[in-house]
Amino acid sequence: MTFSSPARRALTLSLIGATSLLAASAAQAEPLPSYDPAKADQITQPNITDLAPFDPELRRIWAQHIGFDAFNYAVAPALLYQQMYALAIDPADPQYVGFDRFNHGRDLARPGYAAFKSPNADTLYSNAWLDLTRGPVELDVPPTGSRYYTVNFQDFYGNASNISTRTHGNDGGRYWIATTTWQGDVPAGVTLFRVTTPYVWILMRVLVSSEKDVPKATALQDRFILKTLTPPTTPLAPGNVPKPDVDTPMGTLTILDWVERNVGHPIGEEAYLHQFERIGVGGPIPLSEIEKDPPIVAGLDQAFKESRLVARDVSRHSTPDVVNGWYLPIALARYGFNFVKRAGHHMIGTGPNVAEENFASVTNTDAAGVRLDGNTTRYTIRFDPPPPANYFWSVTAYNLSNRELIPNPTGRYLIGDRTKGLRTAKDGSVTIQIQADPPKDKSNWLPVAKEPFYLIMRNQGPKDEVLDGKWQPPGVEPVTAGKP
Structure with missing residues (x-):
């Protein structure tokens, strides 16, 4: 049987449409639940380390891919290990107090x-x-x-x-x-x-x-x-734990290996971590053997560089939840299997809290998406109403170059509900002035430097309307030239 061109096109379009519907239906289907192989007859799970390619170039490529996942996974535990080493392990560090001491x-x-x-x-x-x-x-x-x-x-x-x-x-x-x-x-x-x-x-x-x-x-x-209550029998000390080297591939893998052997990992991550055994993490192959394999070392070196580039990029765009230029703290300090998100957040800094405790939103642009720069522009934020908080709210400015508080002659580093002399309009709104040079009325002035900066709006104990999105942060607006 043959079809005319119009008929053939109609049939083709019909098949395409049906295929698209099936694809859409499949895309919307929930994944099947996991099964337990141990409950099946004669099925076992081998507990052996996986193989690596034998060809040197393929081994380098393989190590680069495995290493990227390992280094991405390691960002948070490696940085936290570095802090623990300084505070609780190394008596020579100025921060040292030991374990179980403030x-x-x-x-x-x-x-x-x-x-x-x-x-x-x-x-x-x-x-x-x-x-x-x-x-x-x-x-x-x-x-x-x-x-x-x-x-x-x-x-x-x-x-x-x-x-x-x-x-x-x-x-x-x-x-x-x-x-x-x-x-x-x-x-x-x-x-x-x-x-x-x-x-x-x-x-x-x-x-x-x-x-x-x-x-x-x-x-x-x-x-x-x-x-x-019960002191450890063998306290951790510089001689019996790895050095806090988070800036090299082997230093990072050494830390991750220690973490897997002494801290453990959440249930459900076994398959993900099993692949790292072949590059010397958590398995029978020591890292000293990995260091003798030039193709693997070359692959890991490249993976380390690439993983840091990705983490730094993600740190600048660490959530898809953006409102009026503000990145909202959705899933902050609760990461699950979101290892890329976790790495990006920890490249910004360790110690973030959950949104229910501190709803901390970040922006480095105005409402139109233009980078905040105290050298070229003055800004305002008008809160109507102010952030609904059970305890307190504030807006703090930081230099983009070093992520530190901004020096200024007034010694004011934030504006919030506890700022002395804060002016509130008759309608209950609060307008903050953000600029390098002092305005005539300094009551609501948040000083910045004549360079790029970013803002963090903290809402300590956010009320329900913040958590459910009914209250949203207003955008940062540039001041029209000529206005005070």
Whole structure:
């Protein structure tokens, strides 16, 4: 049977349409649930390391691909290991206090703050690393009155949880911090708080209302107490753990290998991590053997460079959720299998909190997508209404070049609901002026430098209308030339 050209075209279009419908239907179908091979007859899972190609060039290509995934996965745990080494392992480091001890910051973050980038300018920070390998560590939280605080726990993969004003109130209490696998009896009057990894970082924040309030806040810091209940038999020390080398391929893989053997990983990531055994991570092949294989070393070197390029790019566009130029903190500090997102976030900085605790939005452009630059433009943000927060809100400016607070003659680094003399319009709106040169009325002035900058809007304890998107941040608007 033959078809005329019109008929042939009609049949072709019909088949294309049917194929498209089938493809769309398939695309919308949910993946089938996983199955357990152990429940089938005669099916077993071999526990052996996979093969690598024998041809040198193919081995280089293979190592480059495997290495890219490994280095991307390693960004968060390697950076957190570097911090743990400084604070809790190396006595020669200026930050060192050991495990289960607080290192309290006694001053508000200011330009040149060295601990990490993009810091709050209105909270005091305290750091501690807990060693839970032998059992729980006790945390005593004092009553904090009306003062906001959060004891933010970060596991070795950057996932966050909190004992805070939001989650546990301000009455204080005794808490045993333990892993999910610990089994034991908890004394009366003590609350068990479970975390995921046997080494966990605390980044504590205590709100400060002004410079005059700092002594009261520091006195409160000292009343947060950590108690080691069972000291480890072999404390970690520079001689028995890897060096904190996060800037080379082999240094990073050495750290990741230590993490897999001593910290573990979330259930469900076994297949992903199994492939790394062949490049010396978590398996029977030591990294010293990998270093003797030039094609693999060449592939890993290239993978390391490429993974960092991707992570840095993602760090500038770390979420698809953008409103009026602001990147919203969706899935921040809760990463699941989103390893690229996790790497990008940690290239910005370690220690982010979950959106329910701190809805921190970031922008480096105005509402039209033009880069913020204090050398060429003045800006305003009009909040109508201001950010709905249970505790406080603020907008802070940072230099884009070094991600630090911006020096200015007034010593003002943020504008927020606690800014002294903040002007509110009759309709309840608040307009912030953002510029390098002082305006006539400095009440709502947020100083910046004559160079590119970015803003972080923090909403501590966001209300429901923020979390469900009913309240959205307004765009940063350039000021028309000639206006004050």
